[in-house]
Amino acid sequence: MITLLIADDHPLYRDALKGALSLSLPELTLREAGDLSSTVDILNTEDVDLLLLDLHMPGSNDLFGLLHIRKLFPDLPVAVVSGTEDSTIISKIVSVGALGFIPKTTSATDIAEAVQAILDGDVWLPENLADIDDVDEEFSVLADNVASLTPSQYKVLCYMRDGLLNKQIGYNLDIAEATVKAHVTAIFKKLGINNRTQAVLIASQLELEPPSQ
Amino acid sequence: MITLLIADDHPLYRDALKGALSLSLPELTLREAGDLSSTVDILNTEDVDLLLLDLHMPGSNDLFGLLHIRKLFPDLPVAVVSGTEDSTIISKIVSVGALGFIPKTTSATDIAEAVQAILDGDVWLPENLADIDDVDEEFSVLADNVASLTPSQYKVLCYMRDGLLNKQIGYNLDIAEATVKAHVTAIFKKLGINNRTQAVLIASQLELEPPSQ
DNA sequence: GGTCGCATAAGACTATAGTCGTATATAGTG
DNA sequence: CACTATATACGACTATAGTCTTATGCGACC
Numbered sequence: 001m002i003t004l005l006i007a008d009d010h011p012l013y014r015d016a017l018k019g020a021l022s023l024s025l026p027e028l029t030l031r032e033a034g035d036l037s038s039t040v041d042i043l044n045t046e047d048v049d050l051l052l053l054d055l056h057m058p059g060s061n062d063l064f065g066l067l068h069i070r071k072l073f074p075d076l077p078v079a080v081v082s083g084t085e086d087s088t089i090i091s092k093i094v095s096v097g098a099l100g101f102i103p104k105t106t107s108a109t110d111i112a113e114a115v116q117a118i119l120d121g122d123v124w125l126p127e128n129l130a131d132i133d134d135v136d137e138e139f140s141v142l143a144d145n146v147a148s149l150t151p152s153q154y155k156v157l158c159y160m161r162d163g164l165l166n167k168q169i170g171y172n173l174d175i176a177e178a179t180v181k182a183h184v185t186a187i188f189k190k191l192g193i194n195n196r197t198q199a200v201l202i203a204s205q206l207e208l209e210p211p212s213q
Numbered sequence: 214m215i216t217l218l219i220a221d222d223h224p225l226y227r228d229a230l231k232g233a234l235s236l237s238l239p240e241l242t243l244r245e246a247g248d249l250s251s252t253v254d255i256l257n258t259e260d261v262d263l264l265l266l267d268l269h270m271p272g273s274n275d276l277f278g279l280l281h282i283r284k285l286f287p288d289l290p291v292a293v294v295s296g297t298e299d300s301t302i303i304s305k306i307v308s309v310g311a312l313g314f315i316p317k318t319t320s321a322t323d324i325a326e327a328v329q330a331i332l333d334g335d336v337w338l339p340e341n342l343a344d345i346d347d348v349d350e351e352f353s354v355l356a357d358n359v360a361s362l363t364p365s366q367y368k369v370l371c372y373m374r375d376g377l378l379n380k381q382i383g384y385n386l387d388i389a390e391a392t393v394k395a396h397v398t399a400i401f402k403k404l405g406i407n408n409r410t411q412a413v414l415i416a417s418q419l420e421l422e423p424p425s426q
Numbered sequence: 427g428g429t430c431g432c433a434t435a436a437g438a439c440t441a442t443a444g445t446c447g448t449a450t451a452t453a454g455t456g
Numbered sequence: 457c458a459c460t461a462t463a464t465a466c467g468a469c470t471a472t473a474g475t476c477t478t479a480t481g482c483g484a485c486c
Contacts, residue, residue, distance in 0.1 A: 088301060150463060163411040166443065178466045181444060186463090188444085195472090196443070198376035200410050201417055363433060379473065391436045394474060399433090401474085408442090409473070 002119065003029040003047060007039040008054035008081065013104070017052065017081075017111065024112030036065050043073055050119055052102070055082045055093075063096060063206050064154060067147035070097045079118050090125070092206070096143045100124040139205070145191050146206055153190070156183040160196060161203035215332060216242040216260060220252040221267035221294065226317070230265065230294075230324065237325030249278050256286055263332055265315070268295045268306075276305060276419050280360035283310045292331050303338070305419070309356050313337040352418070358404050359419055366403070369396040373409060374416035 004021070008014050014032050021028055031046065033039040035057055042048065057065060069078060079100035080093050090101050100118045102111060103126055114124040149157065152173070159169040166184065170177040188194055191202055217234070221227050227245050234241055244259065246252040248270055255261065270278060282291060292313035293306050303314050313331045315324060316339055327337040362370065365386070372382040379393040386393070401407055404415055 152464070160410065161414070163406070163408060163414065165408070165441095175464085176466055177442090178468090179464070182465070183463095185444065185446095193376070194444090195376060195378070197373065197409060197413050200413055201374070201376065204414055204417060365434070378471095388434085389436055390472090391438090392434070395435070396433095398474065398476095407474090 001029055002027065002049045003031060004115070005031045005033060005039065005042055005046075005048045005051045007033045007036075007051060007057060009034050009057045010054075013054075020108035020111045021115060024109065025116065036068070040069070040072060043069070043076065048076065050115065051076055051078045052081050052115070053078055053098075055080055055084070063092060063143070064146070066093065066096055066098060067143055071147045077118055079114065079124070092139060092143075094123070094125070095139050101126065142191075142202055143206065146202070148190055149187060153183050153187050156180055157187055157199060157203050160184070160187075161200050163200075214242060215240065215262045216244060217328070218244045218246060218252065218255055218259075218261045218264045220246045220249075220264060220270060222247050222270045223267075226267075229321075233321035233324045234328060237322065238329065249281070253282070253285060256282070256289065261289065263328065264289055264291045265294050265328070266291055266311075268293055268297070276309060276356070279306065279309055279311060280356055284360045290331055292327065292337070305352060305356075307336070307338070308352050314339065355404075355415055356419065359415070361403055362400060366396050366400050369393060370400055370412060370416050373397070373400075374413050376413075 006014050006017050008017070011034070014034075018030055018032075021030065031042055031048065033042055039051070039053070039057075043051070051069065053066060053069065055063070055065065066078065066080065069076070074097075077099050078097070079102055080098045081102045081104060082093075083104045084090065085103055085105075093101055100114055100123060102114050102124070106114070106126070117124040146154075146157075155173060156169055159172060164172070166180040167177050170180045173180070184196065184199075187199055191199060193199060193202070219227050219230050221230070224247070227247075231243055231245075234243065244255055244261065246255055252264070252266070252270075256264070264282065266279060266282065268276070268278065279291065279293065282289070287310075290312045291310070292315055293311045294315045294317060295306075296317045297303070298316055298318075306314055313327055313336060315327050315337070319327070319339070330337040359367075359370075368386060369382055372385060377385070379397065380390045383390040383393045397409065397412075400412055404412060406412060406415070
């Protein structure tokens, strides 16, 4: 028996996905989650064979959510579902270890086919982007480093990317400016850099979104 | 009589372009330039009806070179020639006012056709990218602001984007750190921002390259 | 030839960034 | 339980960023 977890904040789209899958692959057990933390909860308590992950989910923060799950469950196959069609972003998603990318415009039959392919161990991508095989090594290292950040450090990095001062970040997170600075220094060490500018560039390359809090 | 200026630092590719054009459009007058300053010189002294501009030219600094020429000669039709195939970059090129984008892989007959179309007042893009019509208004404003920077300010911005400290920038440009700071402040005002982080994000969005000396 | 605008240059000063040391709580380990 | 490692937190200190002011050179324009 194969278990599949659908992680998407939109209940209607979850239903649509379930419909598409149950028609073609009725033997699947389907589970659902609406945000990143409940996704992690389910992955911790149940055996899941494939995760269908929406990038724009509460608590997910785009690529960070994927990085987070890849770090927690390195052996879990993950397919990303998103409305994006941008090839550079899709290339990053694949670099970070996703076994598939399914645009939200994909038809029901194609979705079922994609899920079957990924369950069989293949990588599935939209036809027009099948040539994305050049996994950017440098980007992967970067992504791993960012994945090693603690939740607090990640939030600080996101605010940094928005151009906020340490003082403003501290106000937003309700901590002292000194603490923000400590986080900033820790981020520098983990990313192997030594100033804010470089951190911001890395964050923007990762297409990170600010904490949805 | 129609005059066309080929601006590309690679003499062999200039010859190839000339060959492609003289076969199909023998009535053209062709001029050549190998860097940005000589391009500007020719545009200042002669009547040119169309500029074929290579983005990766000495002194050009990618999009900045295009911005610069667009600012100096707003009425001059410009077609960009580049090895890039990245649709987001091509979209930016079009946003900045180029009337065409010709990948370096384009065949001789297609190049001649493209040049003819642009001379006729059309916009020419590679077939697979013909749907780039969504000129990003916000990006255009940004590009205009960056185009208004002086050469010194632009160099400082490029070094900022590389994560250099003011002191290091001053050393590279052989000016005092205080002067760098003055440039930085001027950049903030022109871009409507108030700290380095925001400047760096804008610079990276413009795909700016560091000064090639 | 003055003078206006502006790019460049730089010193003095203030604000912010970044480092260091330290403390607490928590989770895992022998 | 004691020991270790790490995330979080903060104050004090130093380095850098950023502001303000002034000065000079250069081209445009009466």
